[in-house]
Amino acid sequence: MKHPQNHVFDMTPADLEAWCGARSMKRFRARQILEWIYQHHEPDPSRWTNLAERDRRYVADELTIHSGRVVSHQLASDDTQKLLVQWNDSPAPGSLPILSHDDPSLQTECVMIPSLGHDTKRKTACISSQIGCPVGCRFCASGLAGLDGNLSTGRIVEQVWRLGRLEGVGRISHVVFMGMGEPLSNFSAVVGAIRRLAAPAPEGLGISARRITLSTVGLPKAIERLADELDLPITLALSLHAPTDEIRRELIPWAEYTTIDELLTACDRWFARTGREITLEYTLMGGLNDEPAHATKLAELAGTLRANVNLIRYNEVEGLPYRRPADRSVNRFQTILRDRGVNCHIRASRGRDIAAACGQLRHEHGNNPA
Numbered sequence: 001m002k003h004p005q006n007h008v009f010d011m012t013p014a015d016l017e018a019w020c021g022a023r024s025m026k027r028f029r030a031r032q033i034l035e036w037i038y039q040h041h042e043p044d045p046s047r048w049t050n051l052a053e054r055d056r057r058y059v060a061d062e063l064t065i066h067s068g069r070v071v072s073h074q075l076a077s078d079d080t081q082k083l084l085v086q087w088n089d090s091p092a093p094g095s096l097p098i099l100s101h102d103d104p105s106l107q108t109e110c111v112m113i114p115s116l117g118h119d120t121k122r123k124t125a126c127i128s129s130q131i132g133c134p135v136g137c138r139f140c141a142s143g144l145a146g147l148d149g150n151l152s153t154g155r156i157v158e159q160v161w162r163l164g165r166l167e168g169v170g171r172i173s174h175v176v177f178m179g180m181g182e183p184l185s186n187f188s189a190v191v192g193a194i195r196r197l198a199a200p201a202p203e204g205l206g207i208s209a210r211r212i213t214l215s216t217v218g219l220p221k222a223i224e225r226l227a228d229e230l231d232l233p234i235t236l237a238l239s240l241h242a243p244t245d246e247i248r249r250e251l252i253p254w255a256e257y258t259t260i261d262e263l264l265t266a267c268d269r270w271f272a273r274t275g276r277e278i279t280l281e282y283t284l285m286g287g288l289n290d291e292p293a294h295a296t297k298l299a300e301l302a303g304t305l306r307a308n309v310n311l312i313r314y315n316e317v318e319g320l321p322y323r324r325p326a327d328r329s330v331n332r333f334q335t336i337l338r339d340r341g342v343n344c345h346i347r348a349s350r351g352r353d354i355a356a357a358c359g360q361l362r363h364e365h366g367n368n369p370a
Helices: 013-022 028-039 053-062 153-164 183-198 220-229 245-251 253-257 260-274 292-302 327-339 360-367
Strands: 068-075 081-087 107-114 123-126 130-132 147-150 174-177 212-216 235-239 278-284 307-313 344-347
Touching: 013 028, 068 153, 081 153, 107 130, 107 153, 123 153, 153 183, 174 183, 183 212, 183 220, 212 220, 220 260, 235 260, 245 253, 260 278, 278 292, 278 327, 292 307, 292 327, 307 327, 327 344
Parallel strands: 123 174, 174 212, 212 235, 235 278, 278 307, 307 344
Antiparallel strands: 068 081, 081 107, 107 123, 130 147
């Protein structure tokens, strides 16, 4: 998959300074451009009043700011907002293509989730790292059509930037890599995006690294590499979803290549190197992994490392056989974990009326084009 040339969100300050210098622009113009993008969220160079007209023309003609376009924007009853973004394969700098049709093989989703509590400033961006997903979890809509490509660093960052520009949203405070794709299989672009998201303005979006979460299905060597290479205190979330290898392999094809013990060992090394507690993500599916015996086994696993558990009620996907668990099963599951000393929370389901689970909107849009 090709990516746009001179995409602003792909460019470091040094890259942009070099670009300015090659066009006989003052190098401090790079900082001004970044200020307009990251601080003022203004994509129209004609409004960048502190740049000369000639410089604004260079920007408009040669830099790419929007490298995708929104083909669907949905607002849920709980104020969650979801975007389906169409990425062009190779846009001309400074312009967007006119497509005769929307191509699901070039689409990703991102979601803005506002706080339900008193913290009205908390706005979480749930973003994608790939188009589709190579893992193919059998309960997830993201991987139903396989992997169509990796997103660049810039296109990952652009999702957060776009969500922050939605009406009434403002500053994004938290970011979770829990959208489409397996972040650790697009390692370099994801690490680059994390650095850009956490960089202080105007060099990035200035989001605290402690408020950035990367969710992975579990690649032990990549987890250890991340601990070695990323000197930022992000949170690592392991998508466990099952307390035994047997059940996990039913749900996650990639589980054939690693065991839960190997994953927990990598997570333990992550904690030893970073001092950051692991989050174990566990999606509850009715009649499959939500029984008391499963909770007891999960408590044993969680007790082997510094971890907390996030319980997630399954969001149904049309055409898949898995079902949402009953509330009593979810509450019973949490009680068993807490009685065994596990720090455990039930994640509130958000945006169910706009297909906010990973890959659902792309899946439904592709099957039922507008």
